Amino acid sequence: MTKKRESTGFLIKQRAFLKLYILTSIEKERWYGMQILDELKAAFRPFGYEPQHSEIYRALHDLLEDGILTRKKIIEEGSRYKEVAVYSVKNKDEAKAYKKLVKADLDRGEQLLRKALKDNFS
Amino acid sequence: MTKKRESTGFLIKQRAFLKLYILTSIEKERWYGMQILDELKAAFRPFGYEPQHSEIYRALHDLLEDGILTRKKIIEEGSRYKEVAVYSVKNKDEAKAYKKLVKADLDRGEQLLRKALKDNFS
DNA sequence: GTATGAACACACTGTTCATAA
């Protein structure tokens, strides 16, 4: 019954990490890919991490396939440029369940890194 | 002058993580692959992470290529089974420099995970 | 130029196979 496992045992995958952020963004307001990308790039630049646009889209498509999000193509009035793909949460329960899963992996990863710092630098 | 980059911007790679642990193990006493593997497996099992033997060997070989470790093949008296490859630190300065580099990546990763927990669960 | 997406290519790592004692 397990779908694709999100964790290989070591640290969380970038994909899952981004899916989590995307879910949180979309829960707040209706957003589309580029917008989220710019947000995240800005947020993580100070940490030396800059997600690529293709990863964002792959994450978005994953969430579609998972049945967690739905997509509508819309001609935004404000934005001068054509169609954007606007996402919203389709299945709140699944979204919540997924986030819970990712949280566990984040917690685990934090412990792993902490342990490594302790074991090797003290 | 930068060799293969150890970090792709996101979290630290398993390889670098293991190389760090290997260096620390070898600094303490003369050890060989399987021994380190068993150690690490035991240490990380509670965290749901179990490194594979091939990754350990790859990490060891990397450290050889980096010029940080040297290897001698030895017939251990105690161990009933033939040759083992025993490693020791060849270049202490490079070892130190490498560990410093990895530490930075661990710190960064911890911040990233912390931020994700904060941003998405609070 | 902005926005979305797919294709391609490579890097990372897990699984399997090989060899030796």
Add this chain to the structure above:
DNA sequence: TTATGAACAGTGTGTTCATAC
């Protein structure tokens, strides 16, 4: 069996290309 290693295979992700405004 223990130990080391290489080969193979799958997956994840960065880079590039394609399309539409």
